[in-house]
Amino acid sequence: MGGGLWGPRWTCAALCGWRRSHPGLTAGVAERIEHFLRLGRRGPGAAERGLRRLGTWRRPSLARGPSAGPQWRPKGTNPFTRAQEEDWRRRNKTVLTYVAAAAVGMLGASYAAVPLYRLYCQTTGLGGSAVAGHGSDQVENMVPVKDRIIKVTFNADVHASLQWNFRPQQSEIYVVPGETALAFYKAKNPTDKPVIGISTYNVVPFEAGQYFNKIQCFCFEEQRLNPQEEVDMPVFFYIDPEFAEDPRMVNVDLITLSYTFFEAKEGHKLPVPGYN
Amino acid sequence: MLTAMSFGTKIFQPKPPDKGSFPLDHFGECKGFKKKFMKCLHDNNFENAQKCCMKFVLCRNESKEYLERRMERQLMAREPLGKLGFGDLVNRQSEAKSKL
Numbered sequence: 001m002g003g004g005l006w007g008p009r010w011t012c013a014a015l016c017g018w019r020r021s022h023p024g025l026t027a028g029v030a031e032r033i034e035h036f037l038r039l040g041r042r043g044p045g046a047a048e049r050g051l052r053r054l055g056t057w058r059r060p061s062l063a064r065g066p067s068a069g070p071q072w073r074p075k076g077t078n079p080f081t082r083a084q085e086e087d088w089r090r091r092n093k094t095v096l097t098y099v100a101a102a103a104v105g106m107l108g109a110s111y112a113a114v115p116l117y118r119l120y121c122q123t124t125g126l127g128g129s130a131v132a133g134h135g136s137d138q139v140e141n142m143v144p145v146k147d148r149i150i151k152v153t154f155n156a157d158v159h160a161s162l163q164w165n166f167r168p169q170q171s172e173i174y175v176v177p178g179e180t181a182l183a184f185y186k187a188k189n190p191t192d193k194p195v196i197g198i199s200t201y202n203v204v205p206f207e208a209g210q211y212f213n214k215i216q217c218f219c220f221e222e223q224r225l226n227p228q229e230e231v232d233m234p235v236f237f238y239i240d241p242e243f244a245e246d247p248r249m250v251n252v253d254l255i256t257l258s259y260t261f262f263e264a265k266e267g268h269k270l271p272v273p274g275y276n
Numbered sequence: 277m278l279t280a281m282s283f284g285t286k287i288f289q290p291k292p293p294d295k296g297s298f299p300l301d302h303f304g305e306c307k308g309f310k311k312k313f314m315k316c317l318h319d320n321n322f323e324n325a326q327k328c329c330m331k332f333v334l335c336r337n338e339s340k341e342y343l344e345r346r347m348e349r350q351l352m353a354r355e356p357l358g359k360l361g362f363g364d365l366v367n368r369q370s371e372a373k374s375k376l
Contacts, residue, residue, distance in 0.1 A: 139294075139361050170317055180361030182339035184310060206288055214293040215360065216352070221297040231300050232310050236343070238361060 139215065144178035145244040155258035156185055162263040163191050164225065169232070178241035180215065185233040185259060189225035196224045198264040204256045211243040212255065222264045299351050306345045313338035340365055 072089075076082055152175055154168035169184040189195050199219045203209035218233040225231065235257070243249050301307070316335040340362045346352035357366050 140359050140363060142361070169314060173317065179336075180339075181336075182313065182342060184314065201290055202288055209288055214291070216295045216298050217293045218298050218300070219290075220292055223297075223300055225300075226302070229302065231302060232304075232307065233300070234298055234310075234342070236298075236339075236360070 139180065139238065142178045142238075142241050144176050145241050146176055148244045149174055149176055150239060150243075150252070151254050152181075152183070153254065153256045154183060154185070155256055157258065157260040159260065159262040162195070162197055162261055164189055164195065164197060164261060166259075166261050175239060177211070177239040177243040180236065180238040183235045183237070183257075185218070185235065186230065187223075187225060187233055187261070188230040189227060192227045194224055194226050196222050196264040197261045198222050199259050199261045202258045202260070204258070205252060207248055208239075208243070208252050208255050211240040211246070211249070212257070213238055213240055219259065295353060295355070298346070301346075301349075301351055305349045306342060306351065309338070309342040309345045313342050336362070337365060 075085060151172050153172045154170065156166045156168050158164055158166045165186075165188040167186055169186050173181060173183055175181045187197075198221065201214075201217070201219050203212045215236045215238065217235040217237070223231075223233075237257075239255070313335065316338045320335060340357060340360075343352060343360065344357070347354045357363070
């Protein structure tokens with residue numbers, strides 16, 4: 001019979017007596033005790049549980065204090081563990097700040113990367129982008145590198161829809177870097193209508209293309225040919241003297257300049273080179 | 277063309293000519309000079325300039341004359357020949373003139 005003896009009636013009787021003998025205590029406390037004892041109804045071991053709770057009821061009341069809310073409180077009652085928890089909390093905050101700063105920094109870097117990369121490409125000349133710093137002063141003052149002879153071959157192409165006869169007038173020419181040279185292409189319009197064409201060019205090998213400078217040519221502008229007209233189209237160019245100093249160009253002896261003519265139509269835009 | 281491209285390959289970027297485009301010589305005003313130049317090239321095995329020693333370059337003279345003709349005929353913007361890389365030819369000419 002043991003613990004199960006604490007039936008409801010017995011507890012009430014005990015409590016009533018207890019209440020009368022201790023009037024100073026608050027009613028709430030007594031009710032709480034009653035509540036815990038009543039839990040004994042639920043099973044055989046419940047009475048012990050109830051007793052245990054009776055012995056330790058102080059803590060829950062502290063937990064459910066008057067200003068109960070989502071407030072951080074130290075999980076330990078020990079002052080050392082509390083200090084440690086505070087320390088961890090502070091450290092967590094610092095780490096979080098650093099991580100947030102790094103994230104923002106990465107985002108900023110990704111935006112800054114575009115102009116920075118462009119700058120880098122311009123200074124190093126990688127990616128075939130235009131190397132800044134070419135002016136007519138350079139042409140004036142450049143010294144031909146006479147011991148390096150380069151053969152420049154010429155190629156001419158026409159887009160399928162353009163009925164011109166377009167071809168180079170010399171198959172090749174031997175130049176040295178730093179020397180200006182003239183070359184001719186010839187175009188004939190065999191049709192009976194005036195035709196407007198526009199051309200673009202290409203230089204092979206690719207890396208040599210950045211040293212190939214055209215002073216004047218006939219590309220990227222519309223050229224109109226009247227019916228049955230034949231014209232000479234000159235190209236005035238030079239190869240940059242720095243070509244001779246580039247270690248990547250040591251084995252380059254042949255450069256091919258290739259022009260392609262397209263028909264210029266209304267609204268048709270040829271990708272004209274520029275700063276992009 | 278484009279099928280040969282893949283991500284990361286360098287694309288050739290054509291550069292615009294420094295002084296723009298030559299106006300077309302519709303009336304063949306410079307044809308004579310051009311013919312002289314082409315003949316010179318043919319004779320000299322397509323060498324733009326003679327590479328040996330201090331020999332005066334022939335075809336470059338022809339090309340200089342062609343460009344001068346173009347400038348005369350308003351088919352090219354007038355520029356001092358030094359700026360077109362013919363500085364040495366101009367100097368030689370002036371030297372020759374002063375000797376005379």
